[in-house]
Amino acid sequence: MTQSKLATNVAGFVSENSKDEEMLWYLGYGSNMSSKVLSGRRQVFPKESCPVVVNGYQLTFDMAGLPYWEPGFGTLKQVDTNSKYKIEKQSKSNTPLVRSSGKSDNRPTETDRTPDCQVGAPLHCVAHLITRSEMDHIINTEGGNGNPDFGYQVIEVECQTYDGKTIVGVTLIDKDEQKTCKHPSPRYHKILLDGAAEYGLAEEYVERLSAIVPYSASAVGQKTAKWMMLVIGLPLGLPAIIMSMAALVFKIKVPRFVAAYSEMVKKLLWALHDYVFSPIFGAGC
Structure with missing residues (x-):
């Protein structure tokens, strides 16, 4: 079974000057595959990158974005490893492939989750060898900006390279469980496909x-709601966007209150979607 450990303090990944060149494997499964x-x-410029397999996890798009525009971003969902998915090796290329024999027990059983918005296990992704300071930068620019209370959290996972080597890497996961899955935008979906092709992820995956x-x-109705959501959401989210960009320019951690404000705006917009827009205009995810 794949071993994982949720970092108890995301701030623990913030570099000290003496550790800036410490190297680690970062597992990119979403847009950071590209x-x-x-x-x-x-x-962020990896010293080395290679495709890997992570047992016990699958890619979903449950990290909430903006309804109607960017409904869901990539995150990981832990699954039962006692499944019908099996990793096999091609006799010629030795590239692990995932073979499915019928319906998988990995799929969540909630009736409001559908296979067209979750990829299935095991996860294939790209392991990037980067510095600790580069990892800090990734955390600071992802959802939650490294806040330990919401957004992406750091976990350690064991994975296998396509040539059979075992490595331990770190990646980001949204700890909030979602019963209703979201879909990615066409733009985001294409980035993932491009990244998978770029690093030669297994054909079956x-x-x-x-x-x-x-x-x-x-x-x-959905097109109408899309522009209404932007008109409402942009003024609310703009202050956080400006402050986050300023923090990156000055190379400082995004302040906690900025991340908290962004999270509040996101929850407000999704409540507006769930209880007003979706029943009237149609779903935005």
Whole structure:
């Protein structure tokens, strides 16, 4: 069984000057699989990157974003490892593949979760060898900005490279359990597919990732709600966006009150979606 450990204090990953060059394996399973995002946008430059398999977890899109625009971002859901998914090896390339024999016990059993918004286990992702200070930067720029009370939290997981080596890496996970799964936007979904192709993730996993159905506001009501949500959400979220960008410019940790305010705005917008917009205009996730 894959061993994982939730970091008790995200601040423990904040670097001291003497540890800036300490290296660690960071597991990117979402947009950070792509070098265009990790290096191009976040300015993190791995010394080495390789595809890996993480047993006991699957990719979902339960990290809430903005309804109708970016409904769900990637996070991990721990699953029962006693499943019908089996890792096999191709005789020629030695690349682990995931074979499914019928319906998997890994799938959550809630009736409001559907296979088109969760990828299934085991997880395939990209392990990036980066410095501790680069990991700090990733944490500071992801949802929650490293706040221990909400947003992404740091966990340690054991994984296997495609050539059979075992490594221990760190990654980020949203600790909040969601009963209703969300879908990614077409934009976000494409970034994941591009990243998976870039680092040669197993074909079977790419097929499962491709089977995810991105959210699109197709009905007239949904298109109307989409722009209404932006008109309401942008003024509310703009102060936090500006303060977060300022913190990054000055290379300081995003203040806790900024992260807390962002979380409050997100919950407000999703409550507006769940109880007002969705019943009237149609679902935005």
